Amino acid sequence: MATMESLISLINKIQRACTVLGDHGGEGMSLWEALPSVAVVGGQSSGKSSVLESVVGRDFLPRGSGIVTRRPLVLQLHKIERGTDYAEFLHAPRKKFTDFAAVRKEIQDETDRITGKSKQISNIPIQLSIYSPNVVDLTLIDLPGLTKVAVEGQPETIVEDIENMVRSYVEKPNCIILAISPANQDIATSDAIKLAREVDPTGERTFGVLTKLDLMDKGTNAQDVLEGRSYRLQHPWVGIVNRSQAEINKNIDMISARRKEREYFETSPDYGHLASKMGSEYLAQLLSKHLETVIRQRIPSIIALINKNIDELNAELDRIGRPIAVDSGAQLYTILEMCRAFERVFKEHLDGGRPGGDRIYGVFDHQLPAALKKLPFDRHLSTKNVQKVVSEADGYQPHLIAPEQGYRRLIDGSISFFRGPAEASVDAVHFVLKELVRKSIAETEELKRFPTLSADIAAAATEALEKFREDGRKTVLRLVDMESSYLTVEFFRKLHAESDRIMDRNLEKNPEKNAPPPGPNMDRYADYHFRKIGSNVSAYIGMVCDTLKNSIPKAVVYCQVLSAKRSLLNPFYAHIGRQEKERLGAMLDEDPQLMERRTMIAKRLELYKSARDEIDAVAWK
Numbered sequence: 115m116a117t118m119e120s121l122i123s124l125i126n127k128i129q130r131a132c133t134v135l136g137d138h139g140g141e142g143m144s145l146w147e148a149l150p151s152v153a154v155v156g157g158q159s160s161g162k163s164s165v166l167e168s169v170v171g172r173d174f175l176p177r178g179s180g181i182v183t184r185r186p187l188v189l190q191l192h193k194i195e196r197g198t199d200y201a202e203f204l205h206a207p208r209k210k211f212t213d214f215a216a217v218r219k220e221i222q223d224e225t226d227r228i229t230g231k232s233k234q235i236s237n238i239p240i241q242l243s244i245y246s247p248n249v250v251d252l253t254l255i256d257l258p259g260l261t262k263v264a265v266e267g268q269p270e271t272i273v274e275d276i277e278n279m280v281r282s283y284v285e286k287p288n289c290i291i292l293a294i295s296p297a298n299q300d301i302a303t304s305d306a307i308k309l310a311r312e313v314d315p316t317g318e319r320t321f322g323v324l325t326k327l328d329l330m331d332k333g334t335n336a337q338d339v340l341e342g343r344s345y346r347l348q349h350p351w352v353g354i355v356n357r358s359q360a361e362i363n364k365n366i367d368m369i370s371a372r373r374k375e376r377e378y379f380e381t382s383p384d385y386g387h388l389a390s391k392m393g394s395e396y397l398a399q400l401l402s403k404h405l406e407t408v409i410r411q412r413i414p415s416i417i418a419l420i421n422k423n424i425d426e427l428n429a430e431l432d433r434i435g436r437p438i439a440v441d442s443g444a445q446l447y448t449i450l451e452m453c454r455a456f457e458r459v460f461k462e463h464l465d466g467g468r469p470g471g472d473r474i475y476g477v478f479d480h481q482l483p484a485a486l487k488k489l490p491f492d493r494h495l496s497t498k499n500v501q502k503v504v505s506e507a508d509g510y511q512p513h514l515i516a517p518e519q520g521y522r523r524l525i526d527g528s529i530s531f532f533r534g535p536a537e538a539s540v541d542a543v544h545f546v547l548k549e550l551v552r553k554s555i556a557e558t559e560e561l562k563r564f565p566t567l568s569a570d571i572a573a574a575a576t577e578a579l580e581k582f583r584e585d586g587r588k589t590v591l592r593l594v595d596m597e598s599s600y601l602t603v604e605f606f607r608k609l610h611a612e613s614d615r616i617m618d619r620n621l622e623k624n625p626e627k628n629a630p631p632p633g634p635n636m637d638r639y640a641d642y643h644f645r646k647i648g649s650n651v652s653a654y655i656g657m658v659c660d661t662l663k664n665s666i667p668k669a670v671v672y673c674q675v676l677s678a679k680r681s682l683l684n685p686f687y688a689h690i691g692r693q694e695k696e697r698l699g700a701m702l703d704e705d706p707q708l709m710e711r712r713t714m715i716a717k718r719l720e721l722y723k724s725a726r727d728e729i730d731a732v733a734w735k
């Protein structure tokens with residue numbers, strides 16, 4: 115008996131846990147459904163409430179005409195060693211009821227709370243626990259009485275609605291059916307038996323209970339039913355004698371009612387030979403024993419279900435991240451892990467695998483050449499400007515053969531135009547990198563739960579990028595300046611030799627036409643001269659442009675892209691290495707919603723794990 119009680123009390127615990135978790139057995143196979151329960155089924159006034167109350171040993175169910183039970187009542191009986199009886203509702207967990215008239219009132223009120231005062235029904239159960247030294251551990255479900263006709267004020271569908279609700283409970287394969295039929299009615303017309311036969315044709319989970327044996331017509335008895343001849347079930351029929359309405363009115367208590375029932379069977383000429391297997395106390399024991407067998411059979415599948423739930427919860431914990439350690443070493447480790455995860459994503463963006471790195475090539479391939487093309491060399495090297503610059507460079511003494519100073523000034527002036535596109539390339543690449551940092555933070559799965567750390571990493575990376583930008587800027591400007599610092603002498607020598615050769619050739623062919631414009635027209639000569647200077651400078655600048663078009667990308671990649679790849683978070687690493695424990699903890703602040711979810715999962719996990727441990731503990735006794 116001891117193991118059976120611990121087993122059933124364990125099941126009660128799990129069942130309550132399921133209800134706490136909002137697990138009423140909705141979709142799919144739930145823990146609730148895996149556990150057996152006992153449902154009390156019968157027609158109105160068949161004696162359902164009476165049987166239930168005498169199994170419990172207390173008066174507490176609402177009474178009245180018509181449909182009284184309009185919501186399923188999940189009744190858990192807990193045996194306690196000593197003390198007075200009390201009841202607790204799940205919807206009011208802190209309130210202990212010792213007055214069972216108040217329990218009855220609370221059932222009525224709670225029914226009305228969901229269904230309103232109308233005579234509607236609801237399939238949301240009311241959960242009630244009763245603690246008493248006079249009960250065995252058992253879970254019973256009281257269902258609305260089956261009826262044949264709607265009464266005043268009820269919708270026509272009520273007959274069908276009740277039947278459907280009752281069926282939804284009793285059709286579950288692990289529901290043990292307590293089918294109540296009154297003895298003063300033909301068993302063939304019993305609503306309870308009719309429904310039980312429908313959902314449990316083999317009768318293996320149906321217990322036939324025959325009430326009102328004392329109300330049978332004189333000279334008749336129910337031996338045919340009780341001995342299984344009228345309607346055969348796998349379990350023996352149990353006869354019951356409840357209190358009559360007159361006895362209820364006289365406030366006959368449960369204990370004396372039970373005694374009276376015992377006496378009835380012991381002294382009955384019809385049922386004396388069955389006395390040890392009749393009555394409400396025997397029924398309660400019979401039920402407990404059967405439950406034990408059924409639960410033992412189900413233990414493997416219950417454990418499997420709990421394990422499945424535990425696995426699912428663990429998987430979710432893995433997905434949203436485990437709780438963070440409290441010691442600073444572990445915290446530092448976690449932060450470094452996150453940083454590395456971010457760096458991995460960032461590198462994938464640069465090296466390919468993730469998009470974005472290609473936009474850097476776009477800067478070099480389109481943006482820089484287009485900007486170089488747009489530089490205003492035409493204006494700067496126009497004949498007029500060339501003349502102006504050359505004249506100014508000559509000063510009071512015009513040049514004799516070639517305007518060396520003028521050339522230098524024109525070249526310096528032109529080269530300074532390259533500063534703009536050079537800096538623009540640096541900035542463009544900087545913005546691409548910054549955008550990639552932002553994207554990489556967002557795409558780093560591990561960082562999702564740490565908004566503070568994400569912000570810190572973003573700030574550190576952006577700061578590093580600023581430094582790289584400054585370095586890049588200095589380097590490309592230096593490249594441009596270097597072009598001014600020393601001109602390629604060879605280019606001009608070649609240029610000179612080239613033009614001499616052309617001139618010689620032309621002179622041979624056509625001495626008149628290709629000579630410099632003759633003497634008197636000095637203007638035309640000067641014009642030709644300056645245009646020639648302009649085109650020479652332009653050719654040189656073209657060469658410089660080609661060089662820079664190649665060297666600026668190299669500098670930008672070297673200073674910005676490679677540095678970002680290699681050492682984006684280096685200053686951040688140095689920084690966190692010096693941080694106090696509190697500061698590290700603060701960096702790992704999480705989204706409050708996530709923390710809540712994790713706590714919830716942890717609670718459920720604990721619940722399932724302790725349920726599993728307890729089942730394990732009794733399973734092998």
Ligand SMILES: Nc1nc2c(ncn2[C@@H]2O[C@H](COP(=O)(O)OP(=O)(O)OP(=O)(O)O)[C@@H](O)[C@H]2O)c(=O)[nH]1
Pocket residue numbers: 156157158159160161162163164165178179180181182183258259325326327328329354355356357358359360362
């Ligand atoms: N004499 C006698 N009266 C009984 C017996 N069982 C039930 N009654 C009476 O029959 C009436 C109906 O009993 P209940 O226990 O309320 O039946 P119920 O199935 O819960 O009815 P509803 O709540 O209306 O669905 C009450 O007046 C009981 O006193 C019995 O075994 N013997």
